[in-house]
Amino acid sequence: MQDREKAFIRALVRSNATFGIGDDGVEISNFVVANDAFFEDVHFKRAWGSLESIVEKCFVVNLSDIYAMNAIPRFCLLMLTLPTDFKEVGKLAKIIGNCALKHKVKIIGGDTIAGDKLHFSLTFLGQRQKSRILTRQSIKKGDILGYMNPSSVLTHTKTQAFGKNTKILKTALRFHQHRKIQSNTRFAKPILYPKMLLELNSIARAGMDISDGIFMELPRLSHLNRLGFKVFKPKGDWLYAPEEYQMLYAIPKNKLKKMQNFAKKHRHSFVPFAKAVRGKYRESKKNWHT
Template identity: 25%
Template sequence: MKVSELGEFGLIDLLARMISGAQDKSAASYQKLIIGIGDDAAAWKGDAATQLVTTDSLFQDVHFRLSTTSWHELGWKALAVNLSDIAAMGGVPMYAVVSLALPPDTEVDDVRALYQGMIELAQRFGVAIVGGDTCRAPLVSITVTVLGSAKDKDGRMLTRSAARSGEKIAVTGALGASAAGMEMLDKKLELDAESGGQLRRAFLQPEPRVAEGQRLLALGVKTAIDISDGLISDLKHICDSSGVGARVEMERIPIAPAVRTHFSDRALGLATTGGEDYELLFTASDDVIDRVKAELSCPVTTIGEVVAEKPGSVVMVDEHGGLLSLAKTGWEHFKGMK
């Protein structure tokens, strides 16, 4: 079987079972492990606090094209996607290590610009870049690993596995801008300067919701994920981990204004399956969500409800309650859009 047949998530599940089966359950590393493979970050008991670690890679011509991406933007995004994973756990990012593969004819000034992008974002969140590795390669790739800790003194974290039937589903910010930005750049679409700038930033310089994740945890939210694969796909991750289903109301989904304006015929698809918005998708009771809406400075929109029926499934309904087809649910490496 080829990995294209198994798919990204099938491969992850296979490797997770393989690793778990080989793990020495008596080892200190296992005894201190709280969350392993399957969430936004792994977590383990440290001497003073629960520790978090996450890693992500960006590969040339898979995640970005140098013809449409500046090195500064590439550095920013490489760190941002990892900070977003820590945000989805309600944690505090602390350290980053960077592994960089470069063609030998890469300009030194380009590498400086890449690191400047990372440094600017790292400074905003108090993250120290403490090391890494470099090697020669035919194409550019950058892998960032971020370590952090639980902000809560009791080691509480946001996870994918605590959603319960009857809770509401909510999301920060607006969706679809990143996917629209990628399409704008790939197809060389000419938009007005304001819209074009918004979509470009959404795709190449996303804002990780670190402070928002910490507030969600403090306000009583238990379940969250960052939207990287797409709203529907990432909501399905929550459903799979929590053993529940989800019902999403199409009319409630917050779509970025520039997406509605310039991609009106496909705005809903970009918002639900486009991915890489790096907003926080979470579930909680009505009372908790009301507190979240009152305290967070960013928009928070209730878009649906957790249900007991059909665990692991997500359905979307129109304003009349009619079921909508989900022909595509989001991005999966090896299989592509599914």
């Protein structure tokens, strides 16, 4: 998100017309509701891969937001623009339908219009669990922050270890429009682990899925929780990697062992990297999206 978009949101919040802004979704009645745009030439290039992989990614990044808040995705509204030069209308509908079926989500409405590019905007409704909604807030001083790293057994290739997306996205942007990107990467094909998330969410104090990169999320978490973070893991790709769509959790210190055991059961590791401290966290680096 660029400065202008941030300025817009700040001004909107000042208007007193907002509620629950700050998390990926918001709790309304029994549901968590979230909306995300997935626009051609902003979030993806059509040349990067198949229609299937584009639709799957569009769904997964949204579903990930819902699971991250400890809810189960049930319904979806789809806003779609169809470019006039786009010939595969029926095929796209079939792919979207199959993707929704696969993820057990019903498409309950939306809007389809003609446009210059293939843009998606999805609104998801997730059903809340009996256990509480997980938000980005309520981190306490002394809590441990960590991210989930899937074991190489689970992933497409070894390049799937957390943090490798930096290189892949840089390459994709350099060659944009002109060639496909590696399809066996989490950048092209993020994977959800819903069963694990719903289990781990109940241990955590706060959580979110990492879309812009941990270095982008830490200042936001710091602001929301009025706490600073002492990063004890040496800086590296893990800090800057965008679009990992893995969970970042804040847990009470005494739950670290439990968290790591649960993660292991699901063939992941929970990698602690920071401790919540008094103060404010600042990091300045630009976002990946243009």
